Amino acid sequence: xxxxxxxxxxxxxxxxxxxxxxxxxxxxxxxxxxxxxxxxxxxxxxxxxxxxxxxxxxxxxxxxxxxxxxxxxxxxxxxxxxxxxxxxxxxxxxxxxxxxxxxxxxxxxxxxxxxxxxxxxxxxxxxxxxxxxxxxxxxxxxxxxxxxxxxxxxxxxxxxxxxxxxxxxxxxxxxxxxxxxxxxxxxxxxxxxxxxxxxxxxxxxxxxxxxxxxxxxxxxxxxxxxxxxxxxxxxxxxxx
Amino acid sequence: xxxxxxxxxxxxxxxxxxxxxxxxxxxxxxxxxxxxxxxxxxxxxxxxxxxxxxxxxxxxxxxxxxxxxxxxxxxxxxxxxxxxxxxxxxxxxxxxxxxxxxxxxxxxxxxxxxxxxxxxxxxxxxxxxxxxxxxxxxxxxxxxxxxxxxxxxxxxxxxxxxxxxxxxxxxxxxxxxxxxxxxxxxxxxxxxxxxxxxxxxxxxxxxxxxxxxxxxxxxxxxxxxxxxxxxxxxxxxxxx
Numbered sequence: 170x171x172x173x174x175x176x177x178x179x180x181x182x183x184x185x186x187x188x189x190x191x192x193x194x195x196x197x198x199x200x201x202x203x204x205x206x207x208x209x210x211x212x213x214x215x216x217x218x219x220x221x222x223x224x225x226x227x228x229x230x231x232x233x234x235x236x237x238x239x240x241x242x243x244x245x246x247x248x249x250x251x252x253x254x255x256x257x258x259x260x261x262x263x264x265x266x267x268x269x270x271x272x273x274x275x276x277x278x279x280x281x282x283x284x285x286x287x288x289x290x291x292x293x294x295x296x297x298x299x300x301x302x303x304x305x306x307x308x309x310x311x312x313x314x315x316x317x318x319x320x321x322x323x324x325x326x327x328x329x330x331x332x333x334x335x336x337x338x339x340x341x342x343x344x345x346x347x348x349x350x351x352x353x354x355x356x357x358x359x360x361x362x363x364x365x366x367x368x369x370x371x372x373x374x375x376x377x378x379x380x381x382x383x384x385x386x387x388x389x390x391x392x393x394x395x396x397x398x399x400x401x402x403x404x405x406x407x408x409x
Numbered sequence: 410x411x412x413x414x415x416x417x418x419x420x421x422x423x424x425x426x427x428x429x430x431x432x433x434x435x436x437x438x439x440x441x442x443x444x445x446x447x448x449x450x451x452x453x454x455x456x457x458x459x460x461x462x463x464x465x466x467x468x469x470x471x472x473x474x475x476x477x478x479x480x481x482x483x484x485x486x487x488x489x490x491x492x493x494x495x496x497x498x499x500x501x502x503x504x505x506x507x508x509x510x511x512x513x514x515x516x517x518x519x520x521x522x523x524x525x526x527x528x529x530x531x532x533x534x535x536x537x538x539x540x541x542x543x544x545x546x547x548x549x550x551x552x553x554x555x556x557x558x559x560x561x562x563x564x565x566x567x568x569x570x571x572x573x574x575x576x577x578x579x580x581x582x583x584x585x586x587x588x589x590x591x592x593x594x595x596x597x598x599x600x601x602x603x604x605x606x607x608x609x610x611x612x613x614x615x616x617x618x619x620x621x622x623x624x625x626x627x628x629x630x631x632x633x634x635x636x637x638x639x640x641x642x643x644x645x646x647x648x649x
Contacts, residue, residue: 352482
């Protein structure tokens, strides 16, 4: 049975303007690989309703899961929850379960649970909450869409809560052979080997170190025995 | 007149598997902001013909420019040039101009210009070459699509050649006010100010430093006078 598939939607003007470098996509990619869910696409869109809804509708129809990051804070540019509700055609408002969590937190920390902060308790109907052990304001899952914060610490904590609840497949494993040759010298033999192992994915990644060129040859797949077999043949093709 | 728009397509299994963290999107975002071209969307897709063609067709129809990164090397998994040719319905083959550049380079450096390396001279008909001052194998521009390498040094060098040839608009400028308060405490006043300046984009980015919360308030726009005016009012709202 093939692994479940996933896409990610990174939401935020600050990413597209170059102010902030996204790190959540790379974190998610590593975590999904380990969990046996195949990340198939990532999109970055601005904080605009039409862009979010359009991308979300395309991705949730095409893949088993969609993970979003960004736009669920208390300020006027945080419009992700409303856009998700619109995409699903459900009502959104401050929900009692989310408000209770947050009211308790702000009472304990002696800060005001004001109107802006209550905005973070706006959750679409039918969604289930995603725990936020860092700063309490929850994410949520609705159907196959998991809506999480953009702040990396919070994104990572939310993902750590969600991922164990999702059915995974076989983890994507990889082995790497480093060769002291350029890609152009290994391409022919590498392609021939790849053609013999259609169940594996083989990629080559050139680098320059201390003025010398080299290439990392990577074999990826879900069957450790097959990867090792192919790697043995690859090492024989390109001895150190 | 509004600024030209752009999208980016990052191509490569190694990005989606989490092996490699993309850095080209962030570099492009900064460079386009400075050049007055609005980056509106980024997509990451795997080294698969249908995924590349599908994303490319959507993006080139929706935006003034599309920049791609990755998949133009000599190995079997480098299929970007062929996918781009298919998207445009044009022939692709080893082209004399690209071959001449590369043959000269390999002759000078005493390395074999073998079949795999000649693969990097495959350029779609009607495309113009993009100079590669790092490792010679060129990128290319076809219509509004600029096809560049994934290796960051090469991507950056190619972009530095392409960008001055594109008509830019007004650079996206920004000013940041750092406040020692959480987002929830500044949200109301910030939103009211943002509503008065619909021509500017205002965003807030929380952080935690030494256990204390703070927020960076960013005002973005293309008119320096407007940004400064709004920033003066923002600073008065939230004095240090």
